[in-house]
Amino acid sequence: MAELIIKNVNKVYPNNVQAVFDFNLHINDGEFIVLVGPSGCGKSTMLRMIVGLEKITSGEMVIRDYVEKDGKKVLEETVINNLSPGERDIAMVFQNYALYPHMTVYNNIGISLKLKHEDKFFIHDKVMATSNNIGLMEYLNRLPRQLSGGQRQRVALGRTIVRNPKIFLMDEPLSNLDAKLRVKTRTEIVLLQKKLGVTVVYVTHDQIEAMTMADRIVVMNNGYVQQVGTPYEVYHKPNNMFVAGFIGSLPMNMLRVCVEGDYVSQGDRRWQLASKDIQILKPYVGKEVMMGVRPENISIHPEDLKQYQASTNEYHIDFIDMLGCDLHVRMYNPETPNVNIVMQTSSEYDLQKNTSISVAFKMDKVHFFDVDSEERIS
Template sequence: MAKVELENVTKIFDNKVVAVKDVTLTVEDKEFVVLLGPSGCGKTTTLRMIAGLEEITKGTIKIDGKVVNDVEPKDRDIAMVFQNYALYPHMTVYENMAFGLKLRKFPKDEIDRRVKEAAKILGIEELLDRKPRQLSGGQRQRVAVGRAIVRNPKVFLFDEPLSNLDAKLRVQMRSELKKLHHRLEATIVYVTHDQVEAMTMADKIVIMKDGTVQQIGTPYEVYNKPANTFVAGFIGSPAMNFLNAVVVAEKGGIWIKTSGFKVKVIKEHEPVLEPWIDKEVIFGIRPENIFDKLFAIAPQPENTITGIVDVVEPLGSETLLHVTCGEDSLVARVDPRTKAKEGEKIDLVFDMNMIHVFDKETQKAIL
């Protein structure tokens, strides 16, 4: 397998639209890297430039230390799995998987060995004589992955491969692709707009917006230490709560003050927020870090707020509360035993170890 390096890669289409701007990224050997972002953020264009299916306007792409800007896709030693599977309808599963090897003039016995080995890995041995129309969506996806495996490429490229599958099958295929990655010890670049796919599968996540990289980090880093409000809001479901606030110094400490409440910052965070006293910021807290006071551990007046319950959403293992505090609304993910009722007051407790603070002007993380 191989390392993939992108240095200041830019793509400008003929209509002057900048699809990708100055992307610099290193995918280490055997690493599973996910390009994540909303539709139109440039992630698929970036993948297609690695594959050689899109020309690079500016910058350099290296695979295994070799610059491949002008190398034909077939000579880059990569294999790509597409969203629509791209199987030949008139060929059997066996023929689809063998097709690329036949073009490269591999010996028949070597083709047979590779196809049967890949089919065994993917559990599709009994499907080799069928045509694509006789297969389910999940089976077609396995065939598309198998066609990539038989090539034994340096790099696997996946373009939203699970988006056409139903929810249950997506969960199963996520697990299978992760196992496959460990088994093949493959270098994988994977594109998705689904944050759950990214968080569960990736060694490293590259979050993109409007053609630029917003943050590169492990799933833990992008979730717990988001670089800006876009990353913080894109990762996590329900999304992080954002409220306009002011940092104030009073009562022997530093407080975050919004239109509806005031909470005290823990001592460890005070040095970071001191320069922001009397300045406007964006206060962020995830729903799972807000607790119903009745089920909170050691609640304190300094981290307890009161609001009005607008909506109660029981989900079995948890309950989502939509609460109004002053001029702001927030969502809390609380214990399912909550007695909260719509239209009534509720006391909520914040985990002040888990708060986030962002610069209101730049949207970048302060804390």
């Protein structure tokens, strides 16, 4: 397996639309990288540039790999900018699987080796070993149309594994699966990746998929990299308002507040700042900032109301989503009815629509962003 180094890569289409701006990333050997972002943010373009289906406008892409020379392992760097997709030794799994419908699973998995004119015994051994690895032994004689979506996806995966490429690319491979199968298959992919120790670049617009699968996440928007970090970093220390809003199954609540010494306010509402934030927000005293609070950090628990007494305010319940174990409660401040906040709380609470409740913001867990630049204040 190999490392992939992407330096200052830009992509400008002939109609002068720039899809990717100055993309820099160092992908380590055996790492699971997920490119995540909304539709049209340039993540699939980036993937297609890595595999060689799109030409890069400027920048450099390098594969660093250990190769055997005279019985010794030597580190080799290959600039892949101008190599054809076949020469790059990178395998890609597509969203629509791209399996040959007239070929059995056995032949679909072995096709790349057959095209390389490998020995038929070698092909057989590789196909059997791969199918065993991905649990397809029972389906080798079936045609793709006789398989479920998850099984087809595994065949597509097997077809790439059998080639033993340097890097695996996956372009939204789970988006054609139903919700249950998606959860199961994503676990299988991660386990398989860990077992084989391969380097994977995975593209998705589903941030839950990104959070659960990635070693590191690359959040993209409008062709720019917004943040690169572990799922923990991206969730708990978002670089800007876009990342804060995009990552998390419920978006972060954003409130425009005024910094007033050791507290922030919005109209008659006040929230006592945590001691760490008082110092950070000193330059912003008298100015407005955006305060971000995750739905799970808004609480109605009596102990929290006591602990964060200085950050407790009355809100009016607008709507309640019952999710079994959790409630998603949409609330608003009667003074500013257009600004809603969402709280995630246990379904044990008996909350009613169109009633008022006291809610506490866990101020040691809130984030502050600059109003103009939308960057994190830290």
